[in-house]
Structures are given as C-alpha cells and as structure tokens.
Amino acid sequence: MAQPTDQDLISNWQDEPAPLLPILHAFHRRDGYLGEESLRAVATALRIPLADLYGTVTFYHHFSRESGGHGHPRVCTGPICAQHGAQALLAALADQGATPMPCAGRCDAPIPVLVGDQVWTGHGDEQPALPLAATPSPLPPPNPAGSPECVFAHIRTPGRNTLAGYRATGGYQALRRALQELTPADVIEQVRASGLAGRGGAGFPTGVKWQAVADAPGAPKTIVCNADEGEPGCFKDRALLDYDPFAVIEGMTLAAYATGATRGFIYLRYEYPATYHLLAQALAAAREAGYLGPQILGSDFSFEIYLRRGAGAYICGEETALLNSLEGRHPFPRNRPPYPVTHGFEGLPTVVNNVETLASVPPILRHGPDWYRALGLGEQAGTKVISLSGDIQRPGNYEIPMGLPLRTLLYDWAGGPLPGHTIQAVTMAGLSGGFLAGDDLDVNLDDPSLRRKGTFLGAGGIMVFDDRRDMVQVAADAMAFFAHESCGKCFPCRIGTQRLHERLDGGGPSTWEAWQQEVADLGRTMRALSACGLGQAAPMVTDSLVRYFPVQIQAHLAARPADQVQHEKE
Structure with a gap:
C-alpha cells in the first residue's frame, strides 16, 4: 500500500478547526521525523510563515527533526522515576538513541518509556536490561473507607469505557434529562449550587465560568477539555479518560448545552497515545448513537467534539497557552485580561475545564447539587x-x-x-x-x-x-524541570528558574546566610513579576525547602569543593 502523499495528509485535516497539530502528527508518523520539505508543505498549505512554523515545532519536546527520531525511546526522568533508576534505564537504552523526557504521567507505575506511539514500562536499577513489558493503565484502587464517590463511583465496573457499559451504569441520563426538562440556565444553576470548582488546579467556580460564557457575545462558542496533564505526580486524568471517557464527553456536551457552544476540543497530552485511540473510538460511538453531532437526541441542540493531541510542553497545561497551541500559534501564555470566557479559541467565548471537572457534571445533574455538596x-x-x-x-x-x-x-x-x-x-x-x-x-x-x-x-x-531521600537533590531536580519547561516569554521565570536551579545544584553563595538571602530575593521577584503560574509557583519549592530542611541545605553548602569556595572569595 502506497504511503499517503503530503497533500493527502494535509487535506485530511485542512477543513477542520485547529488543523496544525494533527497535520504535524501525521507527517511525524509517516516519515519518523519532521523534515524541511514537509514543513514547507505545511507552511504553504496553512499559510503560516515558515520561520514561525519552525519556532512552533521546535518548541515541543516530541516532534523530532532528526530522521528516525519518532521511534527512538524516550525515558521518563520525572521525580518518581528518578528515584526508581531512570538514569540506569536511560543508559541501558543508549544504543537505541534513548533520550530523557519530563514526567510522563505514569508515577503509579514507573518507569514509562515512549517508543513511537507505544508506552512501555521499564525497570531501572532493579533490572536495567531489556526486555521491557507493556502495561495498561492501572485502575484506581477501591476506596478503603467506603466514602461515597462522584467520578469514581462506577469506574471499576467492567466495560464502563464502552458506550453500552456507560449507559448501563447511568450514563447519558443527565444529558437526556437536561434536553427534555431543563433550560440551559437551569443546568448552570445546578452546577453553581453544587459548589463544583475547577479540579485542574485553579479552583475557579465552574458555574460562574459557564455563566460568563453563556452571557458573552460572539459565536461560535467553544468547550475545551484540558487533558494536557503535565504536572509531575499527576495521573488522574489518564485514569478517567481510559476507564470513563463517556463521562467526560457527556460533561462537555452538557457544558455546551448550558453555554450555547457548538464545538469542543479535547486537548490530550502527547504521552498518552493509547488514550488517544480510545477517545477517538468513544467519540465515534457517541456520534453514531446520536449523543454528538447535529440535533442531539432529536433536539434542536447540536455539538461536535474534535480530538487534538499535544506534542509535549508543560506550559500547554496553562489554558491560554493551550488555546494558542490549538490555534497553531507559538504556545506562549496570553496576557490577561481579556480572559478565555470572552476571548478564547479564535478570540471567541470559550470554556476551558479540566477532565475531572467535566466528569463531575453528569453525576451532579443526576443526583442533584445537594448530593454533591454533601460528599x-x-x-x-x-x-x-x-x-x-x-x-x-x-x-x-x-x-x-x-x-x-x-x-x-x-x-x-x-x-x-x-x-x-x-x-x-x-x-x-x-x-x-x-x-x-x-x-x-x-x-x-x-x-x-x-x-x-x-x-x-x-x-x-x-x-x-x-527518609532515604536527599531533599536538596529532589528540589534541584524539581527546579531543573521548571527551568526546562519555562516557555521563555517572561524574563523573571526564564532566568529565575535557571538561577534557582544553579543554587540548588552547587552554585551561588557558599554561606548559609548569603545563599538563603539570594534564593529569597529570586523567589520574591519571580512571584511578583512572572507572567503565569509556572514562574509564580516554582519558588514554592525553594521556600518550602528552606522552611523544612535548612540542615540538609547547610550540609550541601559545607560539602562544596574547596576550590569552588575559594573561587567565590576571589
């Protein structure tokens, strides 16, 4: 079978909204990398200046510019995998061209290795040699206290991630009720009364956000599911999408009905390739059954969801950087105001909600806001x-x-x-x-x-x-992550994360008083002047390290080589 041509790959996506990322992924899979001719073809077709396209492509971690790079192993070196021998596994795979990657969302089953579009689990210092073994996403363990659950209430039911299994456990009852019995304003009021707030980090009241989009002028309005779960140590969204995808799809559809949106996107992190295929199947099944598309369940309400896969960039978890990424722009965070509720995707009113937030909506509408509050x-x-x-x-x-x-x-x-x-x-x-x-x-x-x-x-x-862990080293690794993932747009974050990492990794003053003062000054500047949450939050690592582990820091300073200390004095 002949390989698809450049025009084939482009035309498959060119007429859909947010086409750049899927087109780049198609070229990346076909060729194993993004070559100059491919980028020129994409730039011409989408009318993107070639220099801008190069800047965007090279910003992402997982788009390779070297032949065969797509198939080279990428080994997670996140905080947990680092404690399980990630460097040893990286060395064991060096002859295959292995490279490190930031936390890949498998902290519950280290160490993940991404090879092409497959995730494998390797062993570090315990078993540094091959072979690697493929593993599924672990199910959430049973609730040991018997506490009532919302999003996990049925997730362990076999077949829950199929449409039949989802409907058998209450799925789509909320959407049917909303379309038959509730106005859009009623849906927003129930979400507001429940007290549901964003579960992706910011904690903004969901009902307030939906109301703002419903009230905002401009169309078409958009629902974006932020599934770019890039924060180290977080892997909840993967479990929800793997085992309960229709809950997220139904939640997005309810959000669209409530706000008047007609289109939606699921922006999924690159490191979840199996989840991507599962979501694609779930969206197709929902569309075929009449839960997506035109005139949903025989109503006048229409809504479509498009699946888009990121390419590896922590900053895309920030909602405005994510929107820029969807639009094919360089994924810098935007200056705010204006906010996405009025100027989101393509400058139009947009809801951006986390996976867990959206999955919470169907049970809230089934059981009522008082039920959710009481949990x-x-x-x-x-x-x-x-x-x-x-x-x-x-x-x-x-x-x-x-x-x-x-x-x-x-x-x-x-x-x-x-x-x-x-x-x-x-x-x-x-x-x-x-x-x-x-x-x-x-x-x-x-x-x-x-x-x-x-x-x-x-x-x-x-x-x-x-008690085995060196907390200064843990903090140094954390700050190295923030320095690597800083988008570079603003000076305080770009330089501040690097300077804090240097001071945790043996640089800076050698005396405790001077070191502490310098680190505190850097942190204050970053918190006050950084453009987004990355630069504002990164100093919390050093602040808390100083608060809890001054003795460990002082021991690190005392252990610095004598020639380095002498150089500082000079």
Whole structure:
C-alpha cells in the first residue's frame, strides 16, 4: 500500500478547526521525523510563515527533526522515576538513541518509556536490561473507607469505557434529562449550587465560568477539555479518560448545552497515545448513537467534539497557552485580561475545564447539587481525586472527600511508608505547591487549610519521599524541570528558574546566610513579576525547602569543593 502523499495528509485535516497539530502528527508518523520539505508543505498549505512554523515545532519536546527520531525511546526522568533508576534505564537504552523526557504521567507505575506511539514500562536499577513489558493503565484502587464517590463511583465496573457499559451504569441520563426538562440556565444553576470548582488546579467556580460564557457575545462558542496533564505526580486524568471517557464527553456536551457552544476540543497530552485511540473510538460511538453531532437526541441542540493531541510542553497545561497551541500559534501564555470566557479559541467565548471537572457534571445533574455538596467534609463541597505516588505502600488515584486529613490518606488509605522507613516529606499540587513536612503533615486536604500552610491543592498530585531521600537533590531536580519547561516569554521565570536551579545544584553563595538571602530575593521577584503560574509557583519549592530542611541545605553548602569556595572569595 502506497504511503499517503503530503497533500493527502494535509487535506485530511485542512477543513477542520485547529488543523496544525494533527497535520504535524501525521507527517511525524509517516516519515519518523519532521523534515524541511514537509514543513514547507505545511507552511504553504496553512499559510503560516515558515520561520514561525519552525519556532512552533521546535518548541515541543516530541516532534523530532532528526530522521528516525519518532521511534527512538524516550525515558521518563520525572521525580518518581528518578528515584526508581531512570538514569540506569536511560543508559541501558543508549544504543537505541534513548533520550530523557519530563514526567510522563505514569508515577503509579514507573518507569514509562515512549517508543513511537507505544508506552512501555521499564525497570531501572532493579533490572536495567531489556526486555521491557507493556502495561495498561492501572485502575484506581477501591476506596478503603467506603466514602461515597462522584467520578469514581462506577469506574471499576467492567466495560464502563464502552458506550453500552456507560449507559448501563447511568450514563447519558443527565444529558437526556437536561434536553427534555431543563433550560440551559437551569443546568448552570445546578452546577453553581453544587459548589463544583475547577479540579485542574485553579479552583475557579465552574458555574460562574459557564455563566460568563453563556452571557458573552460572539459565536461560535467553544468547550475545551484540558487533558494536557503535565504536572509531575499527576495521573488522574489518564485514569478517567481510559476507564470513563463517556463521562467526560457527556460533561462537555452538557457544558455546551448550558453555554450555547457548538464545538469542543479535547486537548490530550502527547504521552498518552493509547488514550488517544480510545477517545477517538468513544467519540465515534457517541456520534453514531446520536449523543454528538447535529440535533442531539432529536433536539434542536447540536455539538461536535474534535480530538487534538499535544506534542509535549508543560506550559500547554496553562489554558491560554493551550488555546494558542490549538490555534497553531507559538504556545506562549496570553496576557490577561481579556480572559478565555470572552476571548478564547479564535478570540471567541470559550470554556476551558479540566477532565475531572467535566466528569463531575453528569453525576451532579443526576443526583442533584445537594448530593454533591454533601460528599465533602465540614464546609467543603464535593470530592477530589488525588494522585498519590512515591515512597508509599499503595500508590494510585484516590477520590477523597474534600477536607480529608492528609495523614488519613497517607496512612489509613494508602498503607503508610514502605517497611522500615518514615515519611520525610510530600509535595503538593504535583511540584507546584512545594513540600510539606514535619508537623505540617497534620493538615486537611482543602485549599483553605493548605493555604494556611503556605501551599495549595492544585491538580491533586502528591508525591511521597521517605527518609532515604536527599531533599536538596529532589528540589534541584524539581527546579531543573521548571527551568526546562519555562516557555521563555517572561524574563523573571526564564532566568529565575535557571538561577534557582544553579543554587540548588552547587552554585551561588557558599554561606548559609548569603545563599538563603539570594534564593529569597529570586523567589520574591519571580512571584511578583512572572507572567503565569509556572514562574509564580516554582519558588514554592525553594521556600518550602528552606522552611523544612535548612540542615540538609547547610550540609550541601559545607560539602562544596574547596576550590569552588575559594573561587567565590576571589
């Protein structure tokens, strides 16, 4: 069978919205890399200046510009995989052209290796040699406390990720009810009354966002599912999309009905290739059954969803960078205001919601807002999925009631530290919330409680580090990640992350007082002047390291080579 021509690959997507990424992926798969002739063809067809296209393509991690690069192994070197021997596995695969990649969202089953469009799980220092073994996405472990769940209530039911299995467990009842019994304003009011807030990190009230888009002038309006789960230590969205894709699709469709949107996008991170194919099948099944497309379920309401795959860039998890990526632009974050609710995709009103947020909507409309509110503890509404990984006996995704004590999750639900060890620290919000340690582990998992400890819940990734770990090295690796992933648009983040990494990696002043002052100054500047959340959150790593582990930092400073200290004095 003849390979498709350049024109074939372009024409397959050219008439759809947001065509650039799927066209680039098609060329990348066909040729194994993005060559100059291919980029010229794409630039001509889409009327993109060639220099701009080069800048965009080279911004992404996974678009190779070298022949055969698509098939070379990429080994995760994220915080958890680093503790499991990622460097040893990288060395073992060096003869195959292996390269490192940032956290790939498999912290519950390290170490992921991406080869072409397949994910394999390798072993590092335990078994550095091949072969590698393919593994499916682990199911969330059963709720050990018997607490009521929202998004995980039926996820363990066999066949839930098929349309028949989804409908058998209550799927699409909410959409049918909405179209038959509720106005768009009724849907928004139920979501608002439930207290549902964004589960991707920002925590903005979902009903308020939907109302703003419904009220905004301009059409067509758009629903975007942010599935670019790039925060290290977070892998909840993968589980929801793998085992409950129709819940997310139904949630997007309800959001469209409520706001008047007619089109939607699922923006999926590159490192989830199997999830991409599963979602494509789910969208096709929903379309064939009348749950997507024109006149859904015989109503006057029409809505279409397009699936788009990212290409590896942490910053695309930020909603405005994601929108730029969809539009085929360089994925820099946008200046705000204006906000996406009025000036989103193609400058028109747009809802951007996280996977977990959207999956929460169908059960809320089935059971009512009071039911959802009651799932939380105390004054907290609803539930939150926590991705737990690292030095813990039972890693995985846990749907907890908002307000659950952290120690209850760590010790009662997840079994506590590994035998013979103690928990030294945990990270919050993946990496973005920095560390918690000592007495501050006595905290409830809700934003008001965590803010009082100087951190936040964010997307819900918690990584555990026991007493074997060098926390200065963990912090250095974290800051290296932020420095690598900074988009470079703003000076405070681009330079600040690099300077903080240098100071964690043996550079900067050698005295504790001078080192601490310099790191604090850098952090203050980044928080005050960075253009987006990456630069504002990265200093939380060093702030919390200084707060909890000054002795370890001082030991690192004392161990610096004498010639380096002498050079500083000179």
